[in-house]
Amino acid sequence: MSSSAASSPALDDIEEGIALRPKFDAAGLVTCVTTDARSGDVLMVAHMNAEALEKTIQSGEAWYFSRSRKRLWKKGESSGHVQKVLEMRVDCDRDAVWIRVEQAGAACHTGRQSCFYRRIDRDASGDPLLTMVDADRHFDPAKVYGK
Numbered sequence: 001m002s003s004s005a006a007s008s009p010a011l012d013d014i015e016e017g018i019a020l021r022p023k024f025d026a027a028g029l030v031t032c033v034t035t036d037a038r039s040g041d042v043l044m045v046a047h048m049n050a051e052a053l054e055k056t057i058q059s060g061e062a063w064y065f066s067r068s069r070k071r072l073w074k075k076g077e078s079s080g081h082v083q084k085v086l087e088m089r090v091d092c093d094r095d096a097v098w099i100r101v102e103q104a105g106a107a108c109h110t111g112r113q114s115c116f117y118r119r120i121d122r123d124a125s126g127d128p129l130l131t132m133v134d135a136d137r138h139f140d141p142a143k144v145y146g147k
Contacts (some may be wrong), residue, residue: 001107015092022053023095028098029065034107037086037100044115048097060085062101076087079144081105109145111137 012083014017021074022030029047036043046064048056052072062075062083076082083101090097108115 030095032097032099033101034101036103041114042116043103056085062099106138109141111139111141115137
């Protein structure tokens with residue numbers, strides 16, 4: 001890349017600007033990575049639309065947009081396991097958000113602390129296989145969600 005391209009006003013605004021101007025995808029979403037503020041563990045990856053991002057900023061609690069349910073949802077609205085947002089960041093090209101939270105209860109709808117409770121390993125023949133790690137359930141999803 002030429003030095004003039006590296007310092008173009010448009011690029012400077014994206015990478016160095018201070019105005020929050022998220023780059024939503026064609027569906028109007030940005031990816032959100034949520035980590036535990038205390039441990040640093042990744043709790044979940046979800047999506048936010050403009051309304052979820054605004055509600056998160058204004059309320060200090062995590063809001064997301066469910067692609068499967070096609071609706072806005074507040075984390076913990078059913079389970080009571082809310083996420084108090086301690087810090088929000090946006091990545092260099094503004095198409096992803098990272099939030100650090102205090103997690104009440106567990107983050108995963110399966111009852112686990114994190115949605116990332118399976119490690120990718122290999123079996124004896126070298127084929128990929130999933131191994132449960134940090135997979136203890138903190139709650140019974142059937143009791144919490146009535147499923």
